[in-house]
Amino acid sequence: MQAVEHGTGGGAARRRSPRRRRIGVLVFDHVKTLDFVGPAEVFLEANQRIDSYEIVLISPDGGDIVTSLGMRVGVSSSAADAGELDTLIVPGSEVAPQVFADPELLDAVRMLAERSRRVASICSGAFALAALGLLDGRRAATHWKFTALLAARYPAVEVEPDSIFVKDGPVATSAGVAAGIDLALALVEDDLGPDHARAVAQLLLVYLRRSGGQSQFSVSLRGSAARTPVAQSIADYVAADPTRPCTVADLAAHANVSPRHVTRVMREEFGTTPIGFVNAMRLDLATRSLESGATVGRAAADAGYRSAEALRRAFVARSGVTPSEYQRRFRSAHRETA
Template sequence: MAPNFAEQPRRRVGILVFDGVKMLDFVGPAEVFVEANQTVPGYEVVLLSADGENVQTSIGARIEVSAAAADAGRFDTVVIPGSELPPTKFVTPELIAAVRHLSWNTRRLASICSGAFALADLGLFDGRRATTHWKFAADLARRYPSVVVEPDAIFVRDGNLYSSAGVAAGVDLALALVEEDYGADVARRVAQLLVVYMQRAGGQSQFSASLSGPAPRSPLVRKVVDLICADPAFPHTVQTLADHARVSVRHLTRLFRAELERSPAEYVAFIRFGVARDMLHAGHSVTEAAMVAGFGSSEALRRAFVARLGISPRKYQQRFRSTGSTAALESVAAAVS
């Protein structure tokens, strides 16, 4: 028998904002909860600040809040968004006190992006799995070694604690929370209304800057890099590259690790992957991309994509084509249907 959602009370969702808050971090999830109200009794979204004063967001907009965190009562869900500011700047004692109070007065607590630092500072993530935006993940792991950081996750649930990667990943997390509350059909309907994916394949690495890297500093390494980039499909080996530079394999490897943070072989694979990715962006087939980039076969390229991004090259291409293409629009429609 289908549940009678009409008889259920609206769930209160508190979102704690602060000066410098990343606007999309909290607006995205808020829109998911509000959109759900078209289908079910849904949610009451309440914006809070530590002291009850209005705040200024990352884009300069002034946001009016309803209450101070300590005066807002009990919530079903509390969301702590992040900021482009360093955590040392926005995770203030006042914010920590507000998060502590809210954590005592909610059924479940979620962080978006660098909001994870506030939960980690309180020890809430100790011994638990959590994630944050890929650019903050290493710092989170370094500063809070008791947290099991999953840097590639779009979002993570560990008990009643939730965390997500930055900005748009807050939408993914909010959809998952709606699904927990009202089921997959309701969450899918919200995704359709917002024209977003119900569930994205792959992890954060497909969006991160990890495919770009440090530039070579010495003329010798630049000479080898230029050779690789000029013909990535050539069967380069560490020996042929060392011969080209007229140095030993050991010396070339040491220079590559010092300047590019990769071995010569790893750098060749890095360049080939980038070439293949760019060809897929340009609309070439998987077979063409594999041939030009030097993978030898479409299967080899598929294995590389799955290993790096957790997604096949064909699915990657469907998700990252130009937004003006018919294929991209069809992909979105299929994903949310």
């Protein structure tokens, strides 16, 4: 029989789970603060209805750590003294992946993972799991800006670039920061059921499941820098007016090289075909217009799309959401006043 714990101050009764699950959160110097605070708050909020989780902050040696915000955080235990865990959470860091090359930190992850029923990483924490072989042969997610590096460095890992989070057996991985909350909600749902997870999401004012993938949060070519004069010339030409016709022949004529050379350079520099590059540039231009408050029709025209519907199809194909939905989510917080 489940015990019932009555709250004080007129609060609702809270059931006590027959077995509290120990959630071990490994923290370390330069850890991204929201990566561990967000998921921890999900489990803590879950305790408001059913007292099911014990949250344990752990550092490799048991000493205080300093987060990415410069906050000093005390912990409950060292990795060696943490005991058995139900779930190990390895958050990420902006100084990844080099921070996960620290032998002491990797030893701590290995030690804790061996004593855990399941292991989860947030953001770049996936590099720690991959370094230990815990992701070999598994599907995995990380922040979109780290996906290419994770896939290149650990070819045995099946990286899913657009996934918010991935659960593959006893190992789960998520994209960056807020995606750790999504993953934690999914773990609560596994433990306590969908109704309980939904209630936690409502209390935290977040979605239980977000539509779309990471593409809606990433930038495709805005941050890509050309390395060769030919690539730079083509990028500048397209960026100057993405609305004009840009065939491979047009690009080759502008750069004064052969069409075959253009195709090879674009593959090497940007990982896409010349037409794929032009389409991505047009979509970036439309995205910037939407972010600045333009209508979908105006954004489509400015970016060289034949119609608003053509932009909508391209937008859904890349990000999984419509232009209107993207605009509602990411438009400037500043509202125009009359």
